[in-house]
Amino acid sequence: MAQLVIGLDVGGTKVTGALATAEGEVKRLIRERTDPEEGAEGGFRKLCRIVEDLKETAASLGSQVGVVGVGFGGPVHFETGTVYLSHHVPGWEDFPLRERLGSETELAVVVDNDANAGTLGEWRFGAGRGVEDLLYINIGTGIGGGLISGGRLVRGWRNLAGEIGHMTVRPEGPLCTCGRTGCLEALSSGSAIGKTGSERLGRPVSSEEVFALALQGDPIARSVLEEATDALAFAIGAAANLFNPKRVILGGGVSEAPEELLVRPVRERLPLYVLPQSLEGLEVVRAQLGYDAGVMGAVALGLEEGKLL
Amino acid sequence: MAQLVIGLDVGGTKVTGALATAEGEVKRLIRERTDPEEGAEGGFRKLCRIVEDLKETAASLGSQVGVVGVGFGGPVHFETGTVYLSHHVPGWEDFPLRERLGSETELAVVVDNDANAGTLGEWRFGAGRGVEDLLYINIGTGIGGGLISGGRLVRGWRNLAGEIGHMTVRPEGPLCTCGRTGCLEALSSGSAIGKTGSERLGRPVSSEEVFALALQGDPIARSVLEEATDALAFAIGAAANLFNPKRVILGGGVSEAPEELLVRPVRERLPLYVLPQSLEGLEVVRAQLGYDAGVMGAVALGLEEGKLL
Numbered sequence: 001m002a003q004l005v006i007g008l009d010v011g012g013t014k015v016t017g018a019l020a021t022a023e024g025e026v027k028r029l030i031r032e033r034t035d036p037e038e039g040a041e042g043g044f045r046k047l048c049r050i051v052e053d054l055k056e057t058a059a060s061l062g063s064q065v066g067v068v069g070v071g072f073g074g075p076v077h078f079e080t081g082t083v084y085l086s087h088h089v090p091g092w093e094d095f096p097l098r099e100r101l102g103s104e105t106e107l108a109v110v111v112d113n114d115a116n117a118g119t120l121g122e123w124r125f126g127a128g129r130g131v132e133d134l135l136y137i138n139i140g141t142g143i144g145g146g147l148i149s150g151g152r153l154v155r156g157w158r159n160l161a162g163e164i165g166h167m168t169v170r171p172e173g174p175l176c177t178c179g180r181t182g183c184l185e186a187l188s189s190g191s192a193i194g195k196t197g198s199e200r201l202g203r204p205v206s207s208e209e210v211f212a213l214a215l216q217g218d219p220i221a222r223s224v225l226e227e228a229t230d231a232l233a234f235a236i237g238a239a240a241n242l243f244n245p246k247r248v249i250l251g252g253g254v255s256e257a258p259e260e261l262l263v264r265p266v267r268e269r270l271p272l273y274v275l276p277q278s279l280e281g282l283e284v285v286r287a288q289l290g291y292d293a294g295v296m297g298a299v300a301l302g303l304e305e306g307k308l309l
Numbered sequence: 310m311a312q313l314v315i316g317l318d319v320g321g322t323k324v325t326g327a328l329a330t331a332e333g334e335v336k337r338l339i340r341e342r343t344d345p346e347e348g349a350e351g352g353f354r355k356l357c358r359i360v361e362d363l364k365e366t367a368a369s370l371g372s373q374v375g376v377v378g379v380g381f382g383g384p385v386h387f388e389t390g391t392v393y394l395s396h397h398v399p400g401w402e403d404f405p406l407r408e409r410l411g412s413e414t415e416l417a418v419v420v421d422n423d424a425n426a427g428t429l430g431e432w433r434f435g436a437g438r439g440v441e442d443l444l445y446i447n448i449g450t451g452i453g454g455g456l457i458s459g460g461r462l463v464r465g466w467r468n469l470a471g472e473i474g475h476m477t478v479r480p481e482g483p484l485c486t487c488g489r490t491g492c493l494e495a496l497s498s499g500s501a502i503g504k505t506g507s508e509r510l511g512r513p514v515s516s517e518e519v520f521a522l523a524l525q526g527d528p529i530a531r532s533v534l535e536e537a538t539d540a541l542a543f544a545i546g547a548a549a550n551l552f553n554p555k556r557v558i559l560g561g562g563v564s565e566a567p568e569e570l571l572v573r574p575v576r577e578r579l580p581l582y583v584l585p586q587s588l589e590g591l592e593v594v595r596a597q598l599g600y601d602a603g604v605m606g607a608v609a610l611g612l613e614e615g616k617l618l
Contacts, residue, residue, distance in 0.1 A: 075586065131466075132466060133465050147551065147552065149458060149463050149464075149465070149470075150461060150464060152459060152461070154459065154463075154551075154552050155458075155459060155553070156442050156458070156552050156553020156554065157440075157441060157442040157553060157554065157555040157590075158553055158586070158587075158589075158590070160553040160586055161458075161551060161552045161553040162551065162552075163550040163551065163553075163584055163587060164550065164551060166550050166584045167547045167550050167551065168543060168547065168581070168582045171543070171581065178584060178585075179585075180581065180582075180584075234477060234480070235547075237476075238476045238477065238544075238547045239551055241472040241473065241475050241476050242456065242463075242470060242471065242472070242473060242547075242548055242551060242552075243456075243463060243465050243551075243552075244464070244465020244466055244469040244470040244472075245465065245466065272477070272480065272489065273480075273489075274475075275469070275475045275487060276487075277384065277393075277467070277469055278465075278467075278472060280467075281466075281467070
């Protein structure tokens with residue numbers, strides 16, 4: 001009987017579940033909006049129902065579900081699968097998600113933060129296939145990331161690795177959501193680009209508008225993006241000197257900007273920040289999984305770590 | 310019959326060989342000066358003689374040598390054990406050190422750069438014992454380093470990982486030996502501290518003198534060290550956000566400076582550059598192996614990687 005995998009992506013405003021094969025072929029996908037007011041218990045009930053639903057689909061296909069991978073929007077204690085907290089919804093503090101989802105659904109469950117899941121997803125199914133050493137950066141409202149080194153996800157001693165968004169780039173730079181100053185996230189995230197653009201243009205603009213204006217040749221928008229891409233190159237350079245990755249993958253909404261405004265300027269600035277020998281052969285590419293990156297990451301997490309259970 | 314290990318540390322002005330147990334007990338140590346004019350072939354002959362000598366010692370102890378680990382002062386292609394180049398001696402370019410030393414001595418040989426070897430040494434025998442995630446920084450004339458993540462050395466795709474010395478800290482900072490500007494090495498190495506101290510004091514001083522003057526309260530020397538330790542904290546912070554180590558180990562000559570002038574100020578500046586959750590429980594300590602760090606690293610390399618052969 002063929003084994004399938006369930007991936008669950010638990011974000012702030014929606015949860016997505018996918019029933020997939022080990023090759024990443026999605027048999028069925030369910031997406032539901034969540035309401036922060038439901039709290040952790042309400043969100044958890046929704047997850048259970050989605051899993052039961054996908055389990056039935058698997059049975060109807062003559063297959064069974066081997067493991068459930070959960071990519072969660074907040075830090076997670078990986079070994080126990082206990083959530084530290086949700087970035088979006090109150091009530092998830094210390095929630096034993098792996099244990100409760102496992103006993104409720106009678107399936108093996110692996111839980112990790114969504115940045116690690118996203119990294120595993122691009123590695124297994126997306127722009128990182130076949131590479132043993134890579135850096136994944138998700139540039140959206142905030143900036144998250146993950147590292148694969150020697151064919152393994154880098155976790156760190158408390159599963160907090162990959163926080164490239166909070167690498168200091170300019171100590172005297174703008175205030176970050178984390179309370180410190182000059183973090184990459186405060187310089188190059190979608191919200192940072194929108195904020196700096198708004199200040200300099202003298203009217204409220206989104207990051208999408210800054211990209212659009214820059215495409216039309218607006219000098220202020222261009223200078224905003226030059227600073228944002230320079231900060232990205234700085235942070236990627238630091239990581240490249242430390243880890244010597246073969247490939248850097250840029251994902252998230254901002255990475256969908258035109259190549260000439262994001263990926264190309266990052267590549268052009270990298271020689272300032274990386275040793276020549278570590279720069280040699282280093283590829284900077286866009287992520288491939290797009291809108292379904294989160295749930296495909298959760299599928300990849302289940303496949304990667306399910307064997308440990 | 311007990312198995313022993315030979316470690317060889319190949320530096321610019323000396324080679325050191327040690328015959329040791331798996332617990333790091335050194336049965337015999339040989340240190341010889343080298344002359345760059347001997348070139349690679351002369352240096353290689355010296356290595357062969359030291360290995361033969363230590364092999365005889367092992368036999369006389371009723372033991373045999375299981376593996377030779379070589380820590381080399383320059384980048385090495387790890388899988389083949391071929392030297393890319395020596396930082397100190399011409400003629401080593403593309404030298405197949407593992408193959409030639411293996412066929413000459415009829416022993417299994419592992420070759421790596423001395424920064425990786427030093428990292429393995431502190432991990433196995435020194436300040437990193439029992440820790441699965443650590444960052445090692447060697448601060449001497451230059452700055453090198455290495456990373457252990459999840460109980461494995463981080464190599465990167467071309468075995469060039471760990472180059473924290475060339476992380477950009479201040480893009481507008483002083484010129485580095487690598488040709489770029491503002492690298493950690495150009496701000497916090499022994500030679501950088503000596504150079505900045507000399508400029509500001511208006512007379513030639515070594516880094517040791519800068520530390521001595523700072524201990525006596527000299528305000529110029531203190532400001533030189535404040536900048537150097539701030540740059541170190543910046544680079545450590547970047548690495549800590551990226552890979553969430555449990556411990557940071559400072560080795561090399563400069564790390565022997567008084568705690569209040571180096572380790573303590575680094576610790577005090579870290580909160581500026583690391584996320585609070587990644588800072589929690591992060592230890593910054595001095596290396597323990599001191600003068601023999603190089604050769605004990607080579608022993609650790611042999612023990613760690615010898616099993617792969």
